[in-house]
Amino acid sequence: MKQIEVSRATMGRLPVYLKYLKNTDPSTENISATALAKELGLGEVQVRKDLGAVSGAGRPKTGYRISELIEVLENFLGHNENGNVVIVGAGKLGRALLDYGGFRDYGLDIMAAFDKAVTEPETSNLGKPVYSMDMLDGFCRENNIRIGVIAVPAHSAQEVCDRFIKNGIRAIWCFAPCTLTVPDDIPVQYENMALSLAYLNKKI
Template identity: 35%
Template sequence: MPESKPPRTLKHATLERLMHYYHYIGEQIAQQSMGTVSSSEIAKLLDTDDTVVRKDMAAIGVRGYPRVGFKADEVLAAIRDVLGFDNAYRAIIIGAGRLGSALASYPGFSRYGLRIDALLDSDPSRAGAIEGGVEVRPLDELESIIEAHNVGLAILTVPAEAAQPLADRMVNAGLRAIWNFAPTSLVVPSGVLVRHEHISVGLAELAYHLNRRDTKEASE
């Protein structure tokens, strides 16, 4: 067995913050060629507390320097390592509708180690089309594509009623993670991770802001 760091399990919210740190520090470096960043600068950008930032940095093994803060390149490298951005992993998209095609065309995924191998659709007449550089394949090739390409992740952009039967087929074929954009929950065995993406979650904050403004104006 090779020597290795003790396994840490990072929580959902920590992982999301790491991705935000990665974006903001990456953007700042690109814009200002900044070499260091303090926990309070990061906290301010992300509207959180600097103790949270310092705990997260400790959890991924990044040390701060007195009167300087964190070295931006060390933070970025640690996040890339923890999230495995440099270990390419294979993904497929199920559902070649508007959202599936938009995700297939998204140029940013490769920066996170994600490679989209195929876009599958239940409509056989779509097969052979190219969306965002990815070929559309018929859905009956699902199992053979997962096995042949050692696909780890499926991005599910199908209607609610189609989602669970597809999840069952993919799990049986050895898939280990599902990014679920279908508007329904999925039941999967432990060891398979489902991330349910509700596009409407982002709306909660915006609707609340607009609603409060309207309420205030109406009562003035």
């Protein structure tokens, strides 16, 4: 089945639509893009474009069947798939990511963090586990981890990346200021927070 491609901006709005639809009156069966746009304070054209990208056009006069639209959005956002994630690097950034609840909007579950400085199992502020690096391999295999987050200094990032790939991780989110060497079929998303802030500064 061909993967649907949507823009980053559209991806950001889809959980907003889903949350609103889930909170509608159960007796309401249908909703139009016009009504949805009005309730959320968005442009009607934008809403039609977003929903059209993932579910096609609504029915004339009746719009979208809410139950069907919820199912489509949940499937697209991966709520019914394996979105298991681990972090290596349990410093302030790693622990903040571990406890951030917004990932669940996209069907993602950051299950644990790992750090070489940890010798005995710990917990984050919200009770998520933080383990020693010795436990990484077994945890990845037992929990079918698909995505790995690198939150370590640049000089350690490639070693962590190689270990992720060895354990079957299929995608990497990297916060280290470096460029990783990975197989062609392993996507990497880099996050340079200093660059993002500097770019924003230039907009002022």
